[in-house]
Amino acid sequence: MRADLEIIQKWIPANSRVLDLGCGDGELLAWLQENRNVTGYGLEIDADNIAACIDKGVNVIEQNLDLGLGNFANDSFDVVVMTQALQVVHYPDKILQEMLRVGRTCIITFPNFAHWRCRWYLAHKGRMPVSDFLPYTWYNTPNIHFCTFTDFETLCSDMQMTVLDRLAVDHQYRQNVGNRIWPNLLGEIGIYRVTGANAR
Amino acid sequence: MSSVYPADSVGLVSPKVAHFTQPLRLACGRTLDQYELTYETYGELNATASNAVLICHALSGTHHAAGYHHADDRKPGWWDSCIGPGKPIDTNKFFVVSPNNLGGCHGSTGPSSRNPKTDRIYGADFPVVTVEDWVHSQARLADLLGIEQWAAVVGGSLGGMQALQWTISYPDRVRHCISIAVAPRLSAQNIAFNEVARQAILTDPDFYAGHFVEEGKIPKRGLMLARMVGHITYLSDDSMGEKFGRELKTDRLNYDFHSVEFQVESYLRYQGEQFSNSFDANTYLLMTKALDYFDPAAEHAGDLTATFACAKANFYIISFTTDWRFSPARSKEIVDALMDAKKNVSYLEIDAPQGHDAFLIPIPRYLQAFSGYMNRISL
Numbered sequence: 042m043r044a045d046l047e048i049i050q051k052w053i054p055a056n057s058r059v060l061d062l063g064c065g066d067g068e069l070l071a072w073l074q075e076n077r078n079v080t081g082y083g084l085e086i087d088a089d090n091i092a093a094c095i096d097k098g099v100n101v102i103e104q105n106l107d108l109g110l111g112n113f114a115n116d117s118f119d120v121v122v123m124t125q126a127l128q129v130v131h132y133p134d135k136i137l138q139e140m141l142r143v144g145r146t147c148i149i150t151f152p153n154f155a156h157w158r159c160r161w162y163l164a165h166k167g168r169m170p171v172s173d174f175l176p177y178t179w180y181n182t183p184n185i186h187f188c189t190f191t192d193f194e195t196l197c198s199d200m201q202m203t204v205l206d207r208l209a210v211d212h213q214y215r216q217n218v219g220n221r222i223w224p225n226l227l228g229e230i231g232i233y234r235v236t237g238a239n240a241r
Numbered sequence: 242m243s244s245v246y247p248a249d250s251v252g253l254v255s256p257k258v259a260h261f262t263q264p265l266r267l268a269c270g271r272t273l274d275q276y277e278l279t280y281e282t283y284g285e286l287n288a289t290a291s292n293a294v295l296i297c298h299a300l301s302g303t304h305h306a307a308g309y310h311h312a313d314d315r316k317p318g319w320w321d322s323c324i325g326p327g328k329p330i331d332t333n334k335f336f337v338v339s340p341n342n343l344g345g346c347h348g349s350t351g352p353s354s355r356n357p358k359t360d361r362i363y364g365a366d367f368p369v370v371t372v373e374d375w376v377h378s379q380a381r382l383a384d385l386l387g388i389e390q391w392a393a394v395v396g397g398s399l400g401g402m403q404a405l406q407w408t409i410s411y412p413d414r415v416r417h418c419i420s421i422a423v424a425p426r427l428s429a430q431n432i433a434f435n436e437v438a439r440q441a442i443l444t445d446p447d448f449y450a451g452h453f454v455e456e457g458k459i460p461k462r463g464l465m466l467a468r469m470v471g472h473i474t475y476l477s478d479d480s481m482g483e484k485f486g487r488e489l490k491t492d493r494l495n496y497d498f499h500s501v502e503f504q505v506e507s508y509l510r511y512q513g514e515q516f517s518n519s520f521d522a523n524t525y526l527l528m529t530k531a532l533d534y535f536d537p538a539a540e541h542a543g544d545l546t547a548t549f550a551c552a553k554a555n556f557y558i559i560s561f562t563t564d565w566r567f568s569p570a571r572s573k574e575i576v577d578a579l580m581d582a583k584k585n586v587s588y589l590e591i592d593a594p595q596g597h598d599a600f601l602i603p604i605p606r607y608l609q610a611f612s613g614y615m616n617r618i619s620l
Contacts, residue, residue: 058583082580088606095587095613102576102588112577 042072044214045124045232049148052206052234053079057119060084060144062106062136063126067094074099081118107131110139118144127151128184134196141237146205150232153209155189155225174212174229190225197235206234249325250317251283251308251332256348259385265343265378268534271368275357278382279348280304280340283324284332286386291620293388294330295379296320296339297396297403300471300528301520304341304348307332322603329611334620335392343378344370344527352523353454363523365451370527372399372535376406380414392618393417394554397600398567399528402535405575408552409537417618418554419611422564422600424571425545425578426536431566434474435529438467442522451523460522465513467525472512477563477596481505545578552579556586557614559607561599587614 042050046069053059055077061070064083067090073079084104085091094101104112106123107130121144123136128151130136140147152175153159162170169179177184188196190209197204209220209228219227246252256279265273281304286293296306298319307324309317324330324337341349344367352367359366383391394404394415401423408418424431442448445463449456476484485505494502501507541547556579560572569590579586591607593599599607 080583082586088610091589092610092613095610096617098617100585100587102580102586103590104588112573112580114581117581 043068045150045210045230046072048208048210048214048232049122049124049150050077052146052148053077053120053122055079057081058117060113060118060121062110062121062123062140063129064090064094064099064101064122065124066090067097067099067101069122069124070094070099071097106136109135110143113143115142116145120144120146120148122148124148124150125152128186128188130186133186133188134200137196137200137202141200141202141235146234146236148232148234150230151188151193152184153190153225153228153231154187155191156229157226158229160226190228190231193231193233197233202235202237204233204235206232208232246309249327250321251325253310253312254281254283254305254308254318255310256281256304258348259382261378261381261385263381265374265381267368267374268371269369273343273350273368276343276350276378277348277354278340278343278350278378279345280338280382281306281308281318282339282386283307283337284335286336286388287620289620290388291390291392292335293383293386293391294335294337295383295391295394295407296324296330296337297375297379297394297400298339298342299396299398299400300525300532301468301516302400303345304339306339307337320601322601323608323611329608329615330395331612331615335615338382338386338388340379340382342370342375342528344524344531346521346524351521352451352527353521362452362454364454365523367523367527369530369534371531372402372406373410375403375531376410379403379407380411383414390414390416392620393419393615395419395421396423397421398423398597399532399535402532406535406537408554408556409548412551412553415554417557417614418552419557419559419614420575421559422561422567422572422597423558423575424567425538425575427533428571432533434470435533437470439526439529441466441470442526445522448522451526453522459517461517464517464520464522464525465510467522468516468520469509469513472509474566475596475598477565477594479563479594480596480598483594484508545574546581549579549582549584552582552584554584556584557589558586559589559591559600559610561591561593561595561597561607563594564597564599566597 059081061083082100121140159170209224212229259278262275305318306320307318326333341347344351352363356363394407396404401420404418404420407415442463445460447458448460488504538545538548560569576588
């Protein structure tokens with residue numbers, strides 16, 4: 042299983058109802074269905090990914106996250122997951138708000154733009170960072186809302202979210218001493234489990 | 242005469258007729274004491290009867306969904322692009338049953354059949370049938386064929402409505418519901434178009450209050466107009482623009498009202514003309530009424546979630562971007578209700594320029610996604 046999903050699955054209780062935003066090829070839901078008796082849906086807009094979900098027997102709904110989650114009732118899912126999509130959506134704060142409304146807990150992963158390599162690239166070359174992990178140039182990137190760990194934590198606090206778990210990992214989703222001590226400098230990817238201020 | 246059919250065709254097929262003598266009580270309150278359903282089958286029913294797929298047809302469809310009736314047929318059945326060996330509804334895997342609906346005009350008992358009680362053609366005396374009635378009659382056909390549970394019930398448009406109704410009326414008898422280019426109920430605009438079509442037929446002097454057969458007449462003009470207005474709603478603005486634009490049949494404008502000048506006029510007249518030669522006007526009226534009346538949520542005060550609460554099937558809903566008759570938003574209403582009711586459902590919105598008719602067209606992503614789902618159905 043994809044390394045980030047390996048981490049995330051541990052935070053998803055058995056028998057829970059899960060909504061996976063930008064579910065990709067459905068790997069997480071397929072595994073959870075198989076091993077944790079989880080039910081739920083993946084939202085996706087890429088045709089090949091949708092086909093892959095169908096092949097896996099994952100419930101997939103063709104729905105654009107930028108149009109919101111208005112079709113889902115409050116608290117209708119135990120867990121709402123969004124991996125590597127926060128930086129792609131048009132209104133990250135609004136989608137977070139929606140996730141907190143629809144789900145009791147939310148799991149979010151995103152790339153940390155304050156990682157030392159990004160900082161060095163920008164400082165040294167004076168250009169927007171391009172790497173194997175983030176391979177796009179500024180004008181054709183789907184990533185339109187980069188943030189840092191500190192930015193995200195600030196947003197969490199502004200939105201009165203409670204951070205239940207946080208992990209800073211490298212691009213292979215490994216933890217080490219460095220990214221434990223200086224997450225905003227040495228962590229490449231953030232993995233957060235949050236809940237809304239008014240959650241029970 | 243010998244003929245070679247494509248390898249992915251079901252080849253030469255012939256319709257069968259099932260005769261039912263157990264009275265069928267209809268939603269309108271009337272009862273059909275006996276009736277016939279004409280149907281075709283493709284593929285083989287397996288030993289446990291677990292591989293049966295029911296095809297439900299749309300407004301002008303027939304039981305002839307795939308293959309050829311005669312070696313020299315120019316065109317195969319109406320959904321040949323989706324039914325056959327290796328096609329989305331793979332006849333190597335599935336046993337496909339495709340009936341003509343009750344009230345139809347292609348073999349099943351309908352307005353153009355003889356009423357055994359009076360020995361006269363039913364005409365306007367044929368009862369109004371609903372989607373629910375069709376589903377009940379199809380269930381009797383399933384009984385007759387020894388099919389306790391369909392692996393899948395599949396249909397587009399009005400056929401998709403029957404597929405949905407199956408999951409509500411017979412939750413234990415459907416494992417998968419594939420409903421394409423559909424709506425949970427007609428909008429006022431949809432009903433309005435149907436009403437124009439009906440008025441075209443009803444006001445045709447050759448309609449004779451529905452007893453035109455006995456008068457030796459056909460309300461051809463009315464039927465033609467009905468088809469023309471219907472046909473406009475099956476296409477998209479883009480597809481009509483692409484196909485006809487403002488292209489003229491003649492090299493100049495005639496400044497009169499009777500010449501066929503624009504290509505689109507010629508096309509619509511041809512479609513109407515063809516249709517009026519092969520379709521029964523009373524059946525057209527019935528089909529449009531069945532569409533207008535379809536509203537499974539009505540019994541639940543309009544609550545679609547509650548409507549599907551009893552359903553046990555897995556759902557696969559597909560819409561097409563330029564379909565304005567039953568737009569993606571209408572399919573989404575169904576999908577949202579199904580998710581709210583915690584049912585297994587997947588939903589695809591296929592980018593296609595062809596409008597409502599797209600469900601009949603072999604669009605690569607559509608066929609691939611359709612195959613992907615059907616392949617996973619376990620028998």
